Amino acid sequence: MRSKTRQFTQAASAELQNERSRRFLSNFPHLFLVRREAALATFSDPQEAQDYAASIRREAVARLPLLLEEFERNASARGARVLWARDAEEACNLVVKMARERGIVYTAKGKSMLTEEIGLNEALEEEGVEVFETDLGEFIAQQLKRPPFHIVGPAINVPLEEIRDIFLAKAGLLEPTLDPVKLGYAARLFLRDKFHHLRLGITGVNMAIAETGGIVNVENEGNIRLAKGVAPTQISLMSIDKVVPTFSDALFLLRMLCRNCTGQKISSYVTFDHGPRRPGDVDGPDELIIIIVDNGRSDFYPDAKLRDALRCIRCGACLNICPIYGKIGGYPYGFAYSGPIGQILNPLLLGFEQTRDLYHACTLCGACRSVCPAGIDHPGLLVYYRCLEVERKNTGTMKVSGRGLLFALLAFGLSKRGRLDLGVKLLRSWVGDKIRDGKPGGLGRFLGGWLRKRDLPPLARKTFAERWKDISNR
Amino acid sequence: MGRKERGKEKDSRNLILNRLRSSVSEVCPARGVRPGLADPPWTGEELIDLFLKNLADLAVPVYRVKDYQGALSALSEIAEGEGWKKIVASTDPVISALPLKEWGRDKAVEVFYPGDSAGDDACRKVLFEEAEAGISGVDYALAESGTLVLLHNRHQPRLVSLAPPSHVALVPASSLLAVYEELAGRIFFPEGDPPAQVTFITGPSMTADIQMTLFRGMHGPRNLIVVFIEAL
Numbered sequence: 001m002r003s004k005t006r007q008f009t010q011a012a013s014a015e016l017q018n019e020r021s022r023r024f025l026s027n028f029p030h031l032f033l034v035r036r037e038a039a040l041a042t043f044s045d046p047q048e049a050q051d052y053a054a055s056i057r058r059e060a061v062a063r064l065p066l067l068l069e070e071f072e073r074n075a076s077a078r079g080a081r082v083l084w085a086r087d088a089e090e091a092c093n094l095v096v097k098m099a100r101e102r103g104i105v106y107t108a109k110g111k112s113m114l115t116e117e118i119g120l121n122e123a124l125e126e127e128g129v130e131v132f133e134t135d136l137g138e139f140i141a142q143q144l145k146r147p148p149f150h151i152v153g154p155a156i157n158v159p160l161e162e163i164r165d166i167f168l169a170k171a172g173l174l175e176p177t178l179d180p181v182k183l184g185y186a187a188r189l190f191l192r193d194k195f196h197h198l199r200l201g202i203t204g205v206n207m208a209i210a211e212t213g214g215i216v217n218v219e220n221e222g223n224i225r226l227a228k229g230v231a232p233t234q235i236s237l238m239s240i241d242k243v244v245p246t247f248s249d250a251l252f253l254l255r256m257l258c259r260n261c262t263g264q265k266i267s268s269y270v271t272f273d274h275g276p277r278r279p280g281d282v283d284g285p286d287e288l289i290i291i292i293v294d295n296g297r298s299d300f301y302p303d304a305k306l307r308d309a310l311r312c313i314r315c316g317a318c319l320n321i322c323p324i325y326g327k328i329g330g331y332p333y334g335f336a337y338s339g340p341i342g343q344i345l346n347p348l349l350l351g352f353e354q355t356r357d358l359y360h361a362c363t364l365c366g367a368c369r370s371v372c373p374a375g376i377d378h379p380g381l382l383v384y385y386r387c388l389e390v391e392r393k394n395t396g397t398m399k400v401s402g403r404g405l406l407f408a409l410l411a412f413g414l415s416k417r418g419r420l421d422l423g424v425k426l427l428r429s430w431v432g433d434k435i436r437d438g439k440p441g442g443l444g445r446f447l448g449g450w451l452r453k454r455d456l457p458p459l460a461r462k463t464f465a466e467r468w469k470d471i472s473n474r
Numbered sequence: 475m476g477r478k479e480r481g482k483e484k485d486s487r488n489l490i491l492n493r494l495r496s497s498v499s500e501v502c503p504a505r506g507v508r509p510g511l512a513d514p515p516w517t518g519e520e521l522i523d524l525f526l527k528n529l530a531d532l533a534v535p536v537y538r539v540k541d542y543q544g545a546l547s548a549l550s551e552i553a554e555g556e557g558w559k560k561i562v563a564s565t566d567p568v569i570s571a572l573p574l575k576e577w578g579r580d581k582a583v584e585v586f587y588p589g590d591s592a593g594d595d596a597c598r599k600v601l602f603e604e605a606e607a608g609i610s611g612v613d614y615a616l617a618e619s620g621t622l623v624l625l626h627n628r629h630q631p632r633l634v635s636l637a638p639p640s641h642v643a644l645v646p647a648s649s650l651l652a653v654y655e656e657l658a659g660r661i662f663f664p665e666g667d668p669p670a671q672v673t674f675i676t677g678p679s680m681t682a683d684i685q686m687t688l689f690r691g692m693h694g695p696r697n698l699i700v701v702f703i704e705a706l
């Protein structure tokens with residue numbers, strides 16, 4: 001996927017003016033949060049449950065290389081073919097090559113954020129393989145050539161009129177309608193024909209179970225089940241962070257994923273695949289190919305802080321609660337992942353240079369952290385990104401910036417009491433002269449924009465310390 | 475695949491794993507006890523009540539019957555109500571004990587088993603275009619969320635419970651478990667080849683992707699109907 005993260009500020013400003021987006025965003029994230037809370041109340045102690053899920057994810061990330069090997073060994077023993085790809089290009093090439101070798105004309109895909117990240121659709125289409133997204137939201141987003149608005153509901157904001165028009169033009173809708181159910185039904189009919197004759201099904205992976213070698217898909221529509229039930233070839237792509245230690249861990253995370261995502265106890269369908277169909281089975285794929293994709297993750301894995309980004313299970317709870325996302329929606333983030341997790345992941349996957357606005361567009365309120373079932377400290381990571389940026393700048397040019405000089409002086413001044421008193425005495429009279437109408441206007445040139453919006457009342461004649469001394473001496 | 479490419483894949487594998495391995499590994503503290511749900515353990519009638527309540531919350535119609543005879547009567551009622559002409563059925567242990575073909579002759583409903591089809595294409599056509607319902611048993615049912623568990627094999631095809639517009643699941647009372655974790659020992663351990671696919675089904679196929687409006691039957695069945703058999 002081509003990233004547009006550089007245009008964050010511009011896109012965010014535009015979305016702030018978009019009446020429709022604003023109206024939509026004022027309702028739907030809140031609704032998800034209410035459902036989430038009700039669903040979590042099915043645990044005897046919801047916080048304890050969140051903490052336990054976080055400890056599973058923490059362990060999974062800590063033991064990542066061991067778990068990946070264990071998964072590969074067990075999945076292969078069940079008859080799956082496990083392949084590895086370092087980056088987006090290698091992953092796409094593997095899929096394209098396998099499609100070509102099998103004479104594939106079109107493929108039907110289950111919803112997969114990873115395939116958006118690596119731009120698989122574009123790669124397949126360049127080779128003449130037609131791609132049909134089959135999750136209703138993804139299908140709409142694909143037809144409209146629009147990025148996902150939300151990682152769970154990619155087109156949940158799109159107005160009915162737009163869906164009607166695009167379905168009339170491209171998805172076999174016969175009569176104009178604004179009934180969401182009729183629109184959905186039209187998509188069902190259109191895609192059903194694709195499923196009926198499907199030769200290659202492509203899916204993502206919600207979890208990979210090291211202990212059993214199985215992959216797990218979580219869905220409500222049945223499109224992933226169809227992709228895995230009909231086609232003779234199934235290719236499932238997973239990023240390296242999808243692996244979990246045991247089957248019981250997967251079941252526990254399943255509870256947390258669904259409750260945090262849509263507020264369901266569990267989604268309509270969950271499938272566990274262990275190898276291709278067995279001899280005698282009447283359906284299921286003849287070959288199951290699992291591609292484990294790195295795409296930059298092992299580059300930041302060595303950093304014990306950054307590695308926490310790999311804990312994410314993509315439930316979307318952080319999007320729903322984020323006050324920034326709640327104003328601007330998913331488009332400005334400019335890549336597969338939006339909301340707080342997009343602010344965390346996109347810089348790591350695309351580089352800090354072109355995602356600067358993303359990790360600065362946060363007030364560090366911590367709402368995302370409070371709901372995260374994987375225990376990610378989003379604000380902590382964003383502050384860390386900002387620190388890294390400052391360090392990079394300073395070591396890069398070996399020049400002490402104005403701010404650096406200021407802090408060096410401050411450190412010098414604060415380290416001895418005498419220096420502090422002297423400094424205060426000198427500065428007070430100087431600063432006092434610059435105050436006009438309760439604003440530090442006269443200092444403006446020196447400290448620039450930082451003072452523009454701040455008030456500074458006239459300074460008292462004496463400092464607290466000086467008055468204290470007077471009182472004690474009396 | 476040429477040798478060069480195979481070599482490259484092996485390279486990628488080792489490169490990724492080596493990079494991960496060379497990082498300092500964090501030692502995680504031992505995990506505590508897995509937190510439980512609000513009310514378990516459920517047993518006996520309580521377990522059944524919870525299962526049925528969860529199905530009711532999902533708006534899944536339930537026929538609670540005594541035995542196979544009762545199950546056939548329930549099927550007749552459903553078939554009549556829905557006007558079935560042709561259905562598909564699994565041949566799993568629950569269904570194979572049911573004289574479905576005779577029942578079908580009696581009710582003028584054609585009963586098709588994917589196993590007896592002439593070939594893949596013919597079978598697909600029935601599943602995707604002709605059958606009005608798929609009938610299957612279940613291997614397990616989970617009370618905590620009203621979930622049906624199907625282990626797919628030659629007697630439990632994947633598409634029977636998926637491709638037709640309705641799915642009728644026959645659920646023996648003895649298949650009912652309280653929580654997900656009880657499956658672990660039953661499906662994967664002790665040793666043995668697990669089924670190629672295990673499916674959890676909880677309610678009908680649905681989506682709310684257009685303006686958050688609920689739509690049942692997006693890609694899978696619009697109707698899920700449960701026949702709960704007490705004596706089995």
